Amino acid sequence: MKKNSIKEDNLTQAIPEYPVKFWEIILIIMGALGLVGSAIIGLGSKVIKNMFTPTRAEAIAKSLFDYQIPGNAQGIVGVNFGAKKIAIINSQKNPPDITLFVSKAPIEQIKEEDSLNLDITLQEIYQGSFIATSTKIENQELCGKSVPVSIQAGKHLLGEASQPIDGIRYMAKITDNGVERKVNIITNGKNAQEKAAKVFHSLECRFES
Structure with a gap:
């Protein structure tokens, strides 16, 4: 009985005590990758560590788009598995007044529920909630194409x-091949409209050669 107790204690100590939402993200990722069982614990810990490395998040974002965020900015979270990539970059103000979400995925993969859940979960946690009070659609240029852009005014809740x-x-979204x-750009505070427009117009797609 004592041996079993020691093994159980060691197993408990080996599992990092991440917040519930971290494990929610990991479960979604594991579902998208088709991994189950003990793989969630071992690979999940590694995935979490890599996801929240600022330089890695910035590298993923820059592999998708060239972008400019006024002032200093920092990578918050980055996910790269298979053909799907996600990154969130925030300004370094506290709280951040600019937050940028970018992603890339094959259209077929986007249809999968786990892939969609991951996008939504990451945005809710690391971009915050946004309650729109007005919405307008404008055709604007993104990566050399005219695309419909949803521009919303409202309330931004961070935490x-x-x-x-x-x-x-x-x-906005753009499809190619x-x-x-x-x-998804959210800005708040003074000159929020100007800041959002400036970040959006700085975006240029990075296409793999």
């Missing part, structure tokens, strides 16, 4: 304890 801040959100790229 459960924060107060809503007036904000702007730009959402069976691959879809998505952009």
Whole structure:
């Protein structure tokens, strides 16, 4: 009995105590990769460590788009598995006044529920909630193509304890050769509209040669 107790204690100590939402993300990733059972624990820990490395998140973002964020910015989270890539970059203000989400995935993969859940979960946690009070659609240029851009005004909520801040959100996507790229920009505070437009117009697709 003592031996079994020691083994159980060692197993408990070997599992990192990540917040519940971290494990929610890992379960979604494992589902998308088709991994089950003990693979979730071993590979999950490694995935978490890599996901939250700022330089890696920035490298993933820059592999999808050239972008410019006024002031200093830092990679928050980056995911790269198979043909799917996701990155979130925030300004270094506290709280951030600019947050940029970019992703790339084959259209067929986007249809999978786990892939869609991962996008939504990461945006909710690391970009915050956005409650739109008005929406307009404008055709604007993205990566050399005219695409419909959803421009929303509303309230930006960063974390459960924060107060809503007036904000702007730009959402757009572009498809090329069976691959879809998505952009979600949220800005808040003074000159939010100007900041969102500046980041959006700085975007240029990076296509693999």
